[in-house]
Amino acid sequence: MNPNEFLKHIAYDSVVFGFSGEKLKILVMKYKNTDYYALPGGFVGLEEDLNAAVRRGLKERTGLDNIFLEQFYTFGNVSRSKPEFMRAIMESNGGINESRWMLDRFISIAYYALINYNDVELRPDAISESCDWYDLDNLPELIFDHKEILEKALATLRSNLETKLMGVNLLPTMFTMKDLQKVYEAILGEKLHRGAFQRKILGMNLLKRHEKQFSGAAHKAPFLYSFER
Amino acid sequence: MNPNEFLKHIAYDSVVFGFSGEKLKILVMKYKNTDYYALPGGFVGLEEDLNAAVRRGLKERTGLDNIFLEQFYTFGNVSRSKPEFMRAIMESNGGINESRWMLDRFISIAYYALINYNDVELRPDAISESCDWYDLDNLPELIFDHKEILEKALATLRSNLETKLMGVNLLPTMFTMKDLQKVYEAILGEKLHRGAFQRKILGMNLLKRHEKQFSGAAHKAPFLYSFER
DNA sequence: TTAATATTGTCACAAATTGAGACAATAAAT
């Protein structure tokens, strides 16, 4: 897409959560030839739906379609724009001739996404050196107000977990009750009681129970579940 | 504020809730010389914080400072823009010379506000004929996607009522437990049990109890409360 | 072959929360 075809002053940022090794992770990109780390973000085409723009950006970076995606806040303070940083990033990428508009003030619509860690093929974009997973408790420093955006995303995720969504999309299609509990624990940051957790989740009637899996471990085999319905 | 000093393609819309006569009401404005009704909205100054812009707009229309205000969603579909409507509105207001930019596509950040119905001095702005309260169940048809915006505001208000906020700002400083219950019932759209409601609210420890009021009614006088703390 | 170990599915019981009605207290009208 041609850069002249974006809406000025409007950007999006995405907080992409994944789950692996019992830990919650997020996608962070690093700008080429700098030490600047940022959330994956982008711009909206002149004739493009906002949500579609975000999905496009995520597809480009992760290869995934049909991501679970939810908008949670729009950041619109003047002070969030830092032209000096932006200039430095752009100069490390071959000048700023064509894209002075990127130095302007931006209002950013923030989204969070839940994706299956294992399905992803990470692809850094043109101006980034890498796009990688980081443990939530071991993040590099983020530029702009991206730390604040992340924290608000996490708070929203936590409060939505109790009501709206389940661990959707952070797990493969088939998973055990224990897997799901680990996801909940990673998101909420606390241990849950096994019996009560199982009772609550099954009570929601959103899971489909499948055949047991024989994992080879030295104990009773757990049922497998999926989110079918 | 000079119209040339607004960010293009960015607007806000506000759903302003008030409470009177046991009913929930919202502010709706009517454009001059048209039959178009809309939510109060506006634009963001080039060097103005987003939240500040919304507060400015509400202050102009209601005279109120320090409104309870919360952002809940940003509407960004291409299809939400209706240049024909906008053109009609502008032509009923003395032409479109200076303000072609208003025919463009807009992304709108939506807020809801809770205010004390009685404190308000309604003032229509330059291009509106009126700015008035309407019962939630007796609204005129709204233009653009404003009906959808309203419904999402109401859903957000309902779900926040149970956790975050209380009936704050919809009531005068001093109110009775029954007043507060009426607000909850109006927002949730259902009757609540008196005893349980009182127990729950008092259990939150957010209310300060004051002297009883002698209303002149033929029964035991209720305590007054305020949100102090 | 039997016993030990780890983990699972489920239940039982206690604790906490919520729903619903009951009752005395009280401000004004009769």
Place this chain on the structure above:
DNA sequence: ATTTATTGTCTCAATTTGTGACAATATTAA
């Protein structure tokens, strides 16, 4: 003094949640 409407609070039942316990079972060790 009696009646009426409404309030503040309480009690009991119903429901939900927290916690541990127990049998079942897949594998390993003896």
